[in-house]
Structure formats: C-alpha cells, structure tokens
Amino acid sequence: MKLTILGGGGFRVPLVYGALLGDHAEGRVTRVVLHDLDAGRLSAVTRVLAEQAAGVPDAPEVSATTDLDEALTGADFVFSAIRVGGLEGRANDEKVALDEGVLGQETVGAGGIAYGLRTVPVAEDIARRVARVAPDAWVINFTNPAGLVTEAMSRHLGDRVIGICDSPVGLGRRIARVLGANPGEAWIDYVGLNHLGWVRGLRINGRDELPRLLADPDLLGSFEEGKLFGTDWLQSLGAIPNEYLHYYYFNREAVRAYSEAEKTRGAFLRDQQAGFYDEMKRPDAAALTAWDRTRAEREATYMAEARETAGAGERDADDLSGGYEKVALALMRAIARDERTTLILNVRNRGTLSVLDAEAVIEVPCLVDANGAHPVTVDPLPDHASGLVCSVKAVEREVLAAAESGSRTTAVKAFALHPLVDSVNVARRLVDGYTAVHPGLAYLK
Structure with a gap:
C-alpha cells in the first residue's frame, strides 16, 4: 500500500513514519513517497527516516520527489501536511495581528484567517490533482486550519477527504x-x-x-x-x-502574553527548525538525534503563552508525545482493512449538528470502516457554544468565498466578522498588512 505525504520535508513527518514502523500487519503501508517543494528539506527528513528504519527489516520503502503528479500517482492514501508560506509566513501572521492588538495564533482569529486565505487555493489545487491522478485515494488532511482546509478540499473530493487533529x-x-x-x-x-x-x-x-x-x-x-x-x-x-x-x-490575557513574549510561537519555531535543517546540511550530522532533541523542545513549549497566562506551569510529561500520527494510522487501518473503530475526525456535517448545513465540516466522533468516516449523532450544543460555532463557521465560509472570487472586500468581511477582531477598520488594516507581507495573497483584488 502506497502512502504519499504532502509537505514531506516537514519537521513532524518522522512521527508518521515512526508509527508506520510499528505496523507489521497484512495490508500495511509498504511504500512512502515524500513530496515537497524544497529539495533540501526533503533530503533532511529522508535522512531522519533512514535512521529510524535502521534494524527494522520490513520498514516501508521511502522515496522523495518534488513532482506532485509523480507523488500522487498510484497512491492509496494521501497525507496532506503542507504549510503555505512556511514558518516565516506563520511568524508574519502573528506579527501583523499583534501590531493591530488582536490575536495572531495560527488557527484562531486573524492569524488563522490569513493562513486560510493563502492555503485554501493551494489545497483546492491539490484536491483537483488528486481527483484526476489518484481518484481512488483517501486524503487525510492535517494542514491547518484543518476544518477549513478539509471543507475546501471536500468540494472536490467529497467524503474521500477526512481531517484529523490530535487536540x-x-x-x-x-x-x-x-x-x-x-x-x-x-x-x-x-x-x-x-x-x-x-x-x-x-x-x-x-x-x-x-x-x-x-x-x-x-x-x-x-x-x-x-x-x-x-x-x-x-x-x-x-x-x-x-x-x-x-x-x-481569555482573549485579552492571551493577546497581552503574545505581545510581551520575547518571540511569538511562529518566530520561535522558524528559528528552531532553521537550526535543525541547517545542521542537516552537514553529512556527518546524526539526523535522528538532532530531530529528537529539536522535537522535545518544540513539544515542551507548546501553548506556552496560554499556560503562563493561566499559571498552569510546565506541561505534564504524558502530554509531550503528540498523537496525530496515531490518529492517522488508526484511520488508514480502519479504511484499508475494514477494522471498524471510532475516532474524532473532521467530516461533513450531514445533519449531525442541526445549526449547520450538511456540507459544513465539523469535528465529532465518527464510526470508521472501509467506506470512510460516518459522523455519530450528537445532542445539540448549548446556546453559548452553538453561537460561537455558527459565528466561526460563517467566517470560514467568507474565507472560502474570498479564495474563490479573489475579492478583497470579502476577505475584509471574513476578518471583520470574527469574534476576536473588534473593528471593521482593524479588519481593513489586517488585510492591508497581510497582503503586504504574503505574496500568496496577491490574488486578492
């Protein structure tokens, strides 16, 4: 079975491969193709995977390519974990928002909207390519903002795209x-x-x-x-x-903590991972050791500003192990082998939440089998939660509309309607700020 990983030069790819190494059952993934636009990052991650596979006799074969159609052809599963604009883009998302006094977190508020606006066109192009080159493949989406991107891809792939998250x-x-x-x-x-x-x-x-x-x-x-x-x-x-x-x-406290931090999360990860990839340029570098060291630091500092604001202290050791790779593997197993299981996934609503339409992607428990993921009926949300869900879903829909039309006015509307953006004028300045730093938003006119 062939698994294609889009964003194959990404730092967390070894987590996925590590999970695959522990699967020895019939029908497992035997071939992994890494795709990325950055050949240097592909080379670095391939080295880490090679060291992971040492001593594992039936380790999945790994290859790498910068050609998308080559990567997709013959794929049974496609794991999408792309980052349009890289970590420099994430750092800019945070800075532009904080300059306006609003939250710049990568999936929440202004930062999430900016990330979505530049990611949706790319994700939709990938979905169209999958539909053409690998129509029988299942797409597992981890690209953030995960719900929004999954919904964008579902317009081309239907229920054959499923979003995952470890939260x-x-x-x-x-x-x-x-x-x-x-x-x-x-x-x-x-x-x-x-x-x-x-x-x-x-x-x-x-x-x-x-x-x-x-x-x-x-x-x-x-x-x-x-x-x-x-x-x-x-x-x-x-x-x-x-x-x-x-x-x-706790939005006010979160914005203050982000503003007072020596570095935003995006800037920290940008610099930290740049150090890792630079180290990988040395032929004698111990790839897996360097990756393990960098990952441990990354996980320990996850949501540090929020925990500092709340006085929550350090993360527990049991919470430093990630988990999205386990969700991905369980999802692939359930579909490929018809091993029925229940997972919390991002799928089309199909009437599960009455306050949203059938095509809206939501995050709920799903029964998974060879035919995909089927959302389980759930009780209605209380009013406070329902209102927030409807408000943020409306923003996601404006992001999708802006990405489709290229309308700057619609992009402003997306920012202005978000609960964490407190002024239409702030929304206008955010669009100005983001288009100035992101070449990927040049399509907004």
Missing part, C-alpha cells in the same frame, strides 16, 4: 486518565469545529463519568485544561473545552 484525542486521554479509566475503552462525547470543541461527557461502560470530575475541584484542577481554564469556569460551562478555546475565553 481532541489528547483532551479525551487526559480526562480518562484523571478519572482512572482506560482511554481506549471510553466513549468521548466531543463536538464542535476544529480547535473549537467541547467534551460534554465521557462514558465508561455506559456511565457518564464527567459529572464526577466536574464536581471535584481538586481532580478538575489536576490536569492541563483545569489549570488552563480554572475549575470555576469549567464547572460553569459543565463541559471541558478544547485547549484552543483559551484564546476565546
């Missing part, structure tokens, strides 16, 4: 762990959009254990989300929000 998985795992349950045996009632969802229940043997957690302040305050949001606020909500909702519920 809901990590959240469910933490809740189960603090309740003394096995995460693999728990049903997680999670619903929303990507980076905008809530756990409303966690059932073990049919019994919802979340009320027990919410009723115990000591237990509630003992894990990441309890520290981030505070026990009183979680008890008020009656649910556990995705960690990215910290940017909505």
Whole structure:
C-alpha cells in the first residue's frame, strides 16, 4: 500500500513514519513517497527516516520527489501536511495581528484567517490533482486550519477527504486518565469545529463519568485544561473545552502574553527548525538525534503563552508525545482493512449538528470502516457554544468565498466578522498588512 505525504520535508513527518514502523500487519503501508517543494528539506527528513528504519527489516520503502503528479500517482492514501508560506509566513501572521492588538495564533482569529486565505487555493489545487491522478485515494488532511482546509478540499473530493487533529484525542486521554479509566475503552462525547470543541461527557461502560470530575475541584484542577481554564469556569460551562478555546475565553490575557513574549510561537519555531535543517546540511550530522532533541523542545513549549497566562506551569510529561500520527494510522487501518473503530475526525456535517448545513465540516466522533468516516449523532450544543460555532463557521465560509472570487472586500468581511477582531477598520488594516507581507495573497483584488 502506497502512502504519499504532502509537505514531506516537514519537521513532524518522522512521527508518521515512526508509527508506520510499528505496523507489521497484512495490508500495511509498504511504500512512502515524500513530496515537497524544497529539495533540501526533503533530503533532511529522508535522512531522519533512514535512521529510524535502521534494524527494522520490513520498514516501508521511502522515496522523495518534488513532482506532485509523480507523488500522487498510484497512491492509496494521501497525507496532506503542507504549510503555505512556511514558518516565516506563520511568524508574519502573528506579527501583523499583534501590531493591530488582536490575536495572531495560527488557527484562531486573524492569524488563522490569513493562513486560510493563502492555503485554501493551494489545497483546492491539490484536491483537483488528486481527483484526476489518484481518484481512488483517501486524503487525510492535517494542514491547518484543518476544518477549513478539509471543507475546501471536500468540494472536490467529497467524503474521500477526512481531517484529523490530535487536540481532541489528547483532551479525551487526559480526562480518562484523571478519572482512572482506560482511554481506549471510553466513549468521548466531543463536538464542535476544529480547535473549537467541547467534551460534554465521557462514558465508561455506559456511565457518564464527567459529572464526577466536574464536581471535584481538586481532580478538575489536576490536569492541563483545569489549570488552563480554572475549575470555576469549567464547572460553569459543565463541559471541558478544547485547549484552543483559551484564546476565546481569555482573549485579552492571551493577546497581552503574545505581545510581551520575547518571540511569538511562529518566530520561535522558524528559528528552531532553521537550526535543525541547517545542521542537516552537514553529512556527518546524526539526523535522528538532532530531530529528537529539536522535537522535545518544540513539544515542551507548546501553548506556552496560554499556560503562563493561566499559571498552569510546565506541561505534564504524558502530554509531550503528540498523537496525530496515531490518529492517522488508526484511520488508514480502519479504511484499508475494514477494522471498524471510532475516532474524532473532521467530516461533513450531514445533519449531525442541526445549526449547520450538511456540507459544513465539523469535528465529532465518527464510526470508521472501509467506506470512510460516518459522523455519530450528537445532542445539540448549548446556546453559548452553538453561537460561537455558527459565528466561526460563517467566517470560514467568507474565507472560502474570498479564495474563490479573489475579492478583497470579502476577505475584509471574513476578518471583520470574527469574534476576536473588534473593528471593521482593524479588519481593513489586517488585510492591508497581510497582503503586504504574503505574496500568496496577491490574488486578492
């Protein structure tokens, strides 16, 4: 089975390959093709993968190419993890927003809109190429903003594109762990959009254990989300929000923390990863050792500003292992082998949430089998959550409309309608600022 990884020179690709190395069952991935526009980054990541595979006799064969059609031809699965504009683009997303006093996080608020505006045209082109060159392939999208990009690609690929994220998985795992349950045996009632969802229940043997957690302040305050949001606020909500909702519920504090930081997250990662890829230019560099060292630092500093604002301290060691590669592997296994499973995924709504139309991509538990991912019926969201979901989905739709039409006016509307952008004039200046620094937004007229 052939897996093509788009963004194959990306730093986190070894996580995916590491997961594949542990799969020895029949029907597994036997060939991995890395595609990237940067041949130097491809070479660096290929070296890391080669060291990972050392001593593994049935390791999937790895090749690399800068030719997209070559990479896609014959693919059974396509894993999309591209970053249009690179980390320099992310750093600019953050800076332009902070200069206007609004949040510049890469998937939330102004930064997420800017990222979406330059990514959607590229993602749609990829979707059209997949439909033409590899029509039987399943596309697993991890490109951010994941829900928005998955919806854009679904217009060309239908239900054969599925978005994944490790945030809901990590959240469910933490809740189960603090309740003394096995995460693999728990049903997680999670619903929303990507980076905008809530756990409303966690059932073990049919019994919802979340009320027990919410009723115990000591237990509630003992894990990441309890520290981030505070026990009183979680008890008020009656649910556990995705960690990215910290940017909505504590927006003023988040903007201040970002503004006061020595470097934004994007600038930190840009510089950190530049160091890794520069090191890989040396033929004698120990590729896997350098990658492991860089990854450990990356994971330890994840959402550092939000945790500092909340006084949450360092991340727990159990939360430093990522997880999206495990979701991707479980999804591929379920489809390729008809190994039925339940995963929290980004899929088309199909009536699951009554407040959104059928084509809207949402993030919910899905039953997965050989025919793809099927969203599970969920209870309606409470009004406060429903309003936020509808508001952000409306912004995503304006981003899609702007990408399709090239309308600068529509792009301004997308920024202005976002809950974290507080003025139409700020939205206009954001469009001016982003078009000035991003060549990929030159299409807006």
